[in-house]
Amino acid sequence: MMAQKFIRIVFLLxxxxxxxxxxxxxxxxxxxxxxxxxxxxxxxEARNAKAEGKKGVFIFFEMxxxxxxxxMKMNVLNQPDVQKYFRDNFxxxxxxxxxxxxxxxxxxxxxxxxxxAFKEFRVRATxxxxxxxxxxxxxxxxxxxxxxxxEFMLMGNYVVSGKYKEPGMTFTRFKREQPK
Numbered sequence: 001m002m003a004q005k006f007i008r009i010v011f012l013l014x015x016x017x018x019x020x021x022x023x024x025x026x027x028x029x030x031x032x033x034x035x036x037x038x039x040x041x042x043x044x045e046a047r048n049a050k051a052e053g054k055k056g057v058f059i060f061f062e063m064x065x066x067x068x069x070x071x072m073k074m075n076v077l078n079q080p081d082v083q084k085y086f087r088d089n090f091x092x093x094x095x096x097x098x099x100x101x102x103x104x105x106x107x108x109x110x111x112x113x114x115x116x117a118f119k120e121f122r123v124r125a126t127x128x129x130x131x132x133x134x135x136x137x138x139x140x141x142x143x144x145x146x147x148x149x150x151e152f153m154l155m156g157n158y159v160v161s162g163k164y165k166e167p168g169m170t171f172t173r174f175k176r177e178q179p180k
Contacts, residue, residue: 030077035060036091040103040113041138049091050134053113055134056161058090061117061128062096068145069127076152077146085153089160090131097123104134139164139172154178 014089038045038087042057049057060077062069086092095103099113105120121130121138129152131140141158146152158164158174 027078
């Protein structure tokens with residue numbers, strides 16, 4: 001009788017552990033679980049990132065009809081470990097490159113999202129993955145979809161580790177130097 005009770009308890013614990021592991025791996029909507037809410041004032045967001053001890057600001061420049069943006073949202077940005085790492089290290093925002101929503105850039109100038117994307121950062125193709133330091137200076141830019149979650153996480157690590165500051169240390173070089 002005692003052995004049966006023990007077996008039931010072990011079985012229930014294994015089921016609970018499996019369910020918790022499975023639940024942790026379920027993709028989550030990046031709009032809710034990756035991107036931070038904002039009033040569109042990136043000068044203020046850079047100050048907020050600094051106050052929160054973040055390494056910088058990440059902006060995902062996108063547009064609705066972009067298949068590569070859709071790929072990133074459905075295969076990379078929706079992964080819980082990606083969301084946790086980026087939420088821990090960056091304030092994260094998306095910008096519609098065709099958007100008419102008024103916003104404030106890192107220098108305090110008011111403009112529409114589409115002007116911020118095109119006039120300030122020459123975004124012509126999407127997605128553009130842009131990383132800014134805590135002063136609002138662009139420190140890394142990548143155009144297009146990544147090859148997958150691993151490359152995107154490596155890009156985050158490139159910025160978080162400060163390797164981008166080393167002379168000649170491009171992201172491509174940083175990737176090549178990683179252990180296989």
